[in-house]
Ligand code: NAD
């Protein structure tokens with residue numbers, strides 16, 4: 471897809487570990503995007519490719535919105551780009567869209583920065599005629615992102631924070647359990663950190679509620695060719711980029727996912743340290759998409 475991916479808006483959504491929202495011009499991407507899909511972006515010619523779930527997309531505006539937490543070199547670079555800068559490339563939409571039809575009562579559970587990826591899924595679930603309840607978990611009030619957008623969906627929104635600064639004091643799993651007891655959902659969709667998705671899946675498995683989780687595997691090509699994003703689901707090897715990113719939470723091997731996510735921690739730390747020493751010179755560029 472040729473064209474420059476101009477940054478239209480950036481906004482800090484939450485403090486350390488910083489979470490940013492970025493709106494980028496990408497008309498061809500958003501024209502065919504559905505809830506649950508993602509893109510792979512590169513900040514510059516020398517940049518690595520990272521997958522980012524979409525928090526919104528508007529065909530009318532020809533723009534996509536992404537949220538990211540600053541956790542390494544590439545997300546640090548992204549956080550330094552400003553309106554008018556361009557991303558080197560945006561490839562997408564990738565992955566399979568969320569299954570939406572005829573689900574019935576659905577709990578959409580989001581944890582931390584995963585709330586951004588959950589937002590279009592919850593919206594699409596509601597628009598498809600399902601009954602939706604949203605359960606959000608965050609460490610505290612300041613890290614609870616997109617509450618206004620979630621509340622604007624007009625569905626019940628329950629909140630849990632680790633410190634009790636808003637909503638109940640506890641994890642989002644407690645909200646999921648409460649919803650199971652009071653509301654008998656027919657599906658739970660969980661998006662967030664791996665321990666959260668694993669914990670939600672444990673609770674829902676005990677109560678026999680079908681559960682979908684969105685895996686945030688490390689990715690490279692995003693087209694099923696390289697094997698970087700492989701995971702195990704029901705004892706079978708799957709590629710998150712083309713078979714997912716959503717899978718049956720009761721069948722995912724979360725231990726393997728955690729191990730694979732941590733495989734390059736040392737290299738990632740070294741890369742970030744090297745980048746930090748020159749970060750103040752980093753400026754955006756406007757390149758043609760590959
Ligand atoms: P966090 O650690 O602040 O946790 C957010 C919430 O998740 C907590 O408040 C709690 O409610 C719930 N949670 C966390 N651990 C739990 C556990 N063991 N049991 C039950 N509930 C638990 O989250 P964060 O720092 O915002 O998240 C960052 C992580 O999210 C990164 O690892 C990132 O890769 C991941 N992420 C995942 C996706 C995805 O598509 N699945 C999207 C974006 C980010």
Ligand code: FES
Nearest residue numbers: 690692694697711
């Ligand atoms: Fe290469 Fe999925 S990212 S196979």
